[in-house]
Amino acid sequence: MKKIIVVFNGINAPWHILRFATNIAKTSDAVVHGIFLMDREIKDPYPNDLALTETDVTRGTVIEEDAILESHNISMFENTCKISGVDCQVEKNVLLEELIEQSRQADLIIADTTPDFQEYSLNDILKDSHCPVCLVSINTPVVEKILFLYNGSASSKFAIEKFNDLFTNWAHLPATLLTINPSEKFENDEFLNNWLPKHFKQLDNVQLHGNEKKELVNFLNKDANNVLVVMGAFGRNIISRFFHHSLSNIILNETKVSLFTTHK
Structure with a gap:
C-alpha cells in the first residue's frame, strides 16, 4: 500500500479516522493524503434573525471563521502525522469530482461512518471511487x-x-x-x-x-x-x-x- 486518502469536511475533523489511517500507514510505509473537501456553499446565516442581534454576523465573517478552523485542523493533521512518523500530504478546497479522480492513484480511501457533509453524501464516494473505501466508526479504534x-x-x-x-x-x-x-x-x-x-x-x-x-x-x-x-x-x-x-x-x-x- 502506497497512498491512503483520508477525507475530511474542512471545519469538522473526526480524528479517529486519522489515527486509523496512521496505524495502517506505519505498517505499510504508505503516505497519508489528507483531503479537506469543499463541502458547503456559505449563505447568509439566519437572515430573518439578523435584525434581532447586536452582533454583525455576515457571510464574510462565517467564511473567515471557517477558514481559521480549517487551518487549525490542517495543522493538527500535519502534527499528528509527524508525531506518528508518517509521511503526509494535504489539499484543501477539494471538490468531490477531484477526490474521485484522485482515487485512481490511491490504494484506499478512509472516511468517517457519520461524516458531517452538507453538500455530499457517503454514497457519492462509495458508488464512484476507483479504489476501496473504508468507513471507520469511532467504535473501531483498532480492528480486532x-x-x-x-x-x-x-x-x-x-x-x-x-x-x-x-x-x-x-x-x-x-x-x-x-x-x-x-x-x-x-x-x-x-x-x-x-x-x-x-x-x-x-x-x-x-x-x-x-x-x-x-x-x-x-x-x-x-x-x-x-x-x-x-x-x-x-x-x-x-x-x-x-x-x-x-x-x-x-x-x-x-x-x-x-x-x-x-x-x-
Missing part, C-alpha cells in the same frame, strides 16, 4: 475482528480478495464468514471451502435465516466494537447499485461497526 458478508456474488468475492491484498497483516485476526439464507450451491463453493480457510486461519462460518436486513443488524449489534465488515460495493447495473446502497446504508445507520467495501 473481521466479518465477511458473503452472498456468492463476484462482488463479494472481489471485496474479500482485495481486503486480503491490502491487509495481509490482519490475516491472523478472528474472522467470521456470514451468509444469510445461503443457497445449496455454497456447499461446493471453491472460494468458501478452499480459498478463505487458506488465507484466514481463525475463520468461523455463520449462517442466518430470515429477513436479510433484520438478521444482519441483529447479528452485528451483538458485538459491534472493533469490528470491520467487508462487503462488495455498488455494481455497474441499477439493480446491483440499489441493493448495495440499501444494505450499506443499513449497516452504517443501524450499527456501530466499520465498513470496508470496493467494486471492480
Whole structure:
C-alpha cells in the first residue's frame, strides 16, 4: 500500500479516522493524503434573525471563521502525522469530482461512518471511487475482528480478495464468514471451502435465516466494537447499485461497526 486518502469536511475533523489511517500507514510505509473537501456553499446565516442581534454576523465573517478552523485542523493533521512518523500530504478546497479522480492513484480511501457533509453524501464516494473505501466508526479504534458478508456474488468475492491484498497483516485476526439464507450451491463453493480457510486461519462460518436486513443488524449489534465488515460495493447495473446502497446504508445507520467495501 502506497497512498491512503483520508477525507475530511474542512471545519469538522473526526480524528479517529486519522489515527486509523496512521496505524495502517506505519505498517505499510504508505503516505497519508489528507483531503479537506469543499463541502458547503456559505449563505447568509439566519437572515430573518439578523435584525434581532447586536452582533454583525455576515457571510464574510462565517467564511473567515471557517477558514481559521480549517487551518487549525490542517495543522493538527500535519502534527499528528509527524508525531506518528508518517509521511503526509494535504489539499484543501477539494471538490468531490477531484477526490474521485484522485482515487485512481490511491490504494484506499478512509472516511468517517457519520461524516458531517452538507453538500455530499457517503454514497457519492462509495458508488464512484476507483479504489476501496473504508468507513471507520469511532467504535473501531483498532480492528480486532473481521466479518465477511458473503452472498456468492463476484462482488463479494472481489471485496474479500482485495481486503486480503491490502491487509495481509490482519490475516491472523478472528474472522467470521456470514451468509444469510445461503443457497445449496455454497456447499461446493471453491472460494468458501478452499480459498478463505487458506488465507484466514481463525475463520468461523455463520449462517442466518430470515429477513436479510433484520438478521444482519441483529447479528452485528451483538458485538459491534472493533469490528470491520467487508462487503462488495455498488455494481455497474441499477439493480446491483440499489441493493448495495440499501444494505450499506443499513449497516452504517443501524450499527456501530466499520465498513470496508470496493467494486471492480
